[in-house]
Amino acid sequence: MTWINDIKHTLNKKCAGLAACALVLALAGAPVLAPAQALADVRKADVVYGQAVDARGLSVAQCPSIDAEYAFVMDKDGTVYFERNATSPTQIASITKIMTAVVALDAVASGAATLDSTVTVSAAAAAVGESSADLQEGDTMPLEVALKALLVPSGNDAAVAIAETIGGSEDAFVAAMNAKAAELGCIDTVFENPHGLDDGEFAGDQHSCAADVAKMAQYAMKNDTFRAIVGGGDTAIVVNRADGTKPTIELESTDELMDYYSNAIGIKTGFTALAGPSFAGAANNGDKELYAVVIHSTSEAQRFEDARELFDWVYEHELDYRLANSAQTATMTVNGARTEVPVAAEVPHTEWIDKTVKATLADPEASVRIFDLNGNVSQSLEFDEVTGDVKAGDKVGTVTFKQRNATIATVDLVACEDVAAPDLLEGIGIWWDRLFRGLSGQPQVASAVTLNETPLVVDKTAVAA
Structure with missing residues (x-):
């Protein structure tokens, strides 16, 4: 009712004050006991x-x-x-x-x-x-x-x-x-x-x-x-x-x-x-x-x-999960400002046979709030077709982060270095090189490399205990 x-x-x-006073008096001469653990x-x-x-x-x-x-x-x-x-x-x-x-x-x-x-x-x-x-x-x-x-x-x-x-x-x-x-x-x-x-x-x-x-x-x-x-x-x-x-x-x-x-x-x-x-x-x-x-x-x-x-x-059980986690770093210069950034991937430059563009996340300090008991984080990288002169800061791909198959963040991959396109003579040499590589079945562009890692999600309350 x-x-x-x-x-x-x-x-x-109304009785709280009286009860508190009585409790203080009762405990004044009593030994201090640890609180009972609730079942x-x-x-x-x-x-x-x-x-x-x-x-x-x-x-x-x-x-x-x-x-x-x-x-x-x-x-x-x-x-x-x-x-x-x-x-x-x-x-x-x-x-x-x-x-x-x-x-x-x-x-x-x-x-x-x-x-x-x-x-x-x-x-x-x-x-x-x-x-x-x-x-x-x-x-x-x-x-x-x-x-x-x-x-x-x-x-x-x-x-x-x-x-x-x-x-x-x-x-x-x-x-x-x-x-x-x-x-x-x-x-x-x-x-x-x-x-x-x-x-x-x-x-x-x-x-x-x-x-x-x-x-x-x-x-x-x-x-x-x-x-x-x-x-x-x-x-x-x-x-x-x-x-x-x-x-x-x-x-x-x-x-x-x-x-x-x-x-x-x-x-x-x-x-x-x-x-x-x-x-x-x-x-x-x-x-x-x-x-x-x-x-x-x-x-x-x-x-x-x-x-x-x-x-x-x-x-x-909520924590901030850092998205960029790579042991490799590079110095990125944009508008005269130099910054040390984690290298998340090496993205093939499709006009070269053997050159890649080092890339980082658009915001290398980005993190996302996650619920730690929901499991580990995974990532998938999609690389753009990179051509022409590449400048630090140019978009070269996308990274999608998921936790238990649910997307928690999607961020751009950006170049963290300048990479020039081949000039005329270099382009002619690459054309002939690719012709012979095609006949022998060799790769005609560099392989993409993923350097970013997704650390295991740890229950922080268990760690604290």
Whole structure:
């Protein structure tokens, strides 16, 4: 039940100070003990970067240890890093409110509403019960304020009020939620109400899956208003009461991950008996934004730990892979500037029989961010037909880098030296030489040589250990 979640959350925060003091006193004379090592919950069927843990041959230490029965992690561009029962249907409780906010904000984007549109709390909205923003029948407020009441304390009252105001009716709004889910490519999502309650009078077929929730979160976090609300923590709102008063309502965030994880940037909690402790969270370490969904974890605190574990696991397994790796170097002079560069290849000059052009990458310092558990990097080189006078910096080919058959970078090969074309007399000599070589079956141009290497990708966490 969502009201249980909110009561626990409030009590946990209010009692935190007292508990901390008691703990300090209790430990003052006690010996310091090392923290207990948590038992890892890693499953062979868990999917890492599109392939099962068992098929990849990953060790327990290389995989995230989480308690949630359903989980999914992807970045803002849609790259999926981890899945556990990610497409299996399950209740998602108040995580539903992500879609409630999405539909309301889409109405703003389309011009059908504004953030200043008045939301009115009906008797039905005020009476929905359980997780609440303490709204009363007759309260009015701008839509932006109502969204705060929806997302910060997980107000079921705000959910119904928004649905009735924006949709004209709750049923019409829920239909828009389902239409949006289909538009986002959700594969197994059904909404029957805008708040996520799933028992008693709200029992039915409302469900989703971790993969679908991630798509909702990804879309929602593109909206600046949504990002600001879910990432803002505790706040206060002012509503207009039917009796003419304007009370201030303190809203306490249910997202405790932001209290202790510096990369956390919010989103939405959920809890019912059927969904269990659940959380859709977002994190940004300055380089990459991730969305983690954990459903049916083992406790309210553990759902946040599950999300943190997944975020850190992705961040810890990302590395910058240098593309140019050659033991041979050359001095490259372009516009008077001399630079020592790695020689990636020797490319045949087709007007000569025995001459090649030393080549490097267009950016010899280039690197690409990769996920180390996804395996080694391979390369393929394609050489242009090189003719005429070649100057340092001229394109002479292309290198494509792949990891597990997926292209991760395509870069130009450029000459790192000047090579002149043969003059008239040299050209005549080469013509006769090629004539005799053709008769004897000898090569008529130099062979291409690949000097660039692709070092093995090493799990950096294993190296650190």
